Amino acid sequence: MELAGFYGGTSAGWLETIERWTSDPTHIEGSDFIEVILELDLRVVSVRLSPVIMGDQFLGTVSVFRDITKMVEVDRLKTEFVATVSHELRTPMTSIKGYADLLLLGAAGEISEAQQRFLETIKQNADRLSHLVNDLLEVSRIDQDRVPMRFAAVPVQDIMGSLQEHIRGRIEDENKLLELHVEVEPDLPDLRADFDRIIQIMHNLGDNAFNYTYDGGRLTLRARLDGDKHGVVMQVQDTGIGIPPEVGDRIFERFFRGDELDDLVLDTPGTGLGLSIVKSLVEMHNGSIWFESELGVGSTFSVCIPIYQPEEEQV
């Protein structure tokens, strides 16, 4: 039997499956089907073939043809859009940062103190713009479901250790007087997580706690097994400015900063996208995120991530 015409190169797989269905109808599952994407001259067509069974007899197939040309094109444009926007925005930023840096390095002659201050301001704002672009691209990828996740068994200690190092680094670099306490339960099971993303999540929470706590404050990092034993809860607690009760879950909204609420928020550069990105990433892990807070006392952000179950992983 030969399939000719449109089906071309994909026909071998089809034939095999149809021959299998014909010769052994008793093993056809209700959910069996063949799906093929055909790229024709001007259009892209998706074909889905399902077997029709009566009792244990294979009667034939039902085929559904869908013109997905538009869908494929839109998808391609979206990907290109992200890449193009990224390039277009980062190009002028390279010049702004680059030339400010060259001036600061003295590459165009000695500069006065005032000139140095002004140039530092230009640099810092270019960096702010840079962060905003990165965050926007991240948000755009999340919206399009284009965040590739590589799940593996991740030891909790690796995550908490990295977070600890990150915060200690900032304490030293920025000369801030903060105590750091770490309380990680022993023998915690590994998490089912994308290592880079989980680090991103925890570092973000750590940065917020660091930013919104005045000198003399304390940060506590905790990790414990969740009540129902299916996940691990990681917490970042601070003795910072706290979040007003009326804000509630708005804190996870895009661009929400609450800078009318406290001067420290106004003084801290930020895009207001951090927590919304964190929440999306946590949800992509099938986890949950919540917080408790009291104005003037501090906040505790908690993230629960499922533990790694080897039998669930598909090859």
Place this chain on the structure above:
Amino acid sequence: MAKILIAEDEHDIRELIEFTLNFAGHEVVKAKNGAEAVELAPKVMPDLIMMDVRMPKMTGYEACRAMKEIDALKNIPVVFLSAKGQDSEVDAGFDAGAYEYILKPFAPDYLTKRIKEILEQFGIAG
């Protein structure tokens, strides 16, 4: 003091890189796109080639591949500069034969430091 060929279609960034590398004591030859770079390279015989990824006429990837086909040029380290849009861009860069990938925006002193390290690795007095 090395001879570096740079290929970058954006005028301001081309000048920025030239200035930065000159300031670090290197000689710089400029190309406006991938095709010009491939043409100039054998005439100039640089110690290192720095190319933007997205350029008209010929992209950085294509230029890099073309240069790796030429015996005289294939051992010259190629450094890509790019405003990364996708992770796949970075992979494509290394697939094309690049030695290093520097993201934009970059700090000039980071660029200088990286170039120095790469030149040292290739045994070129920088």
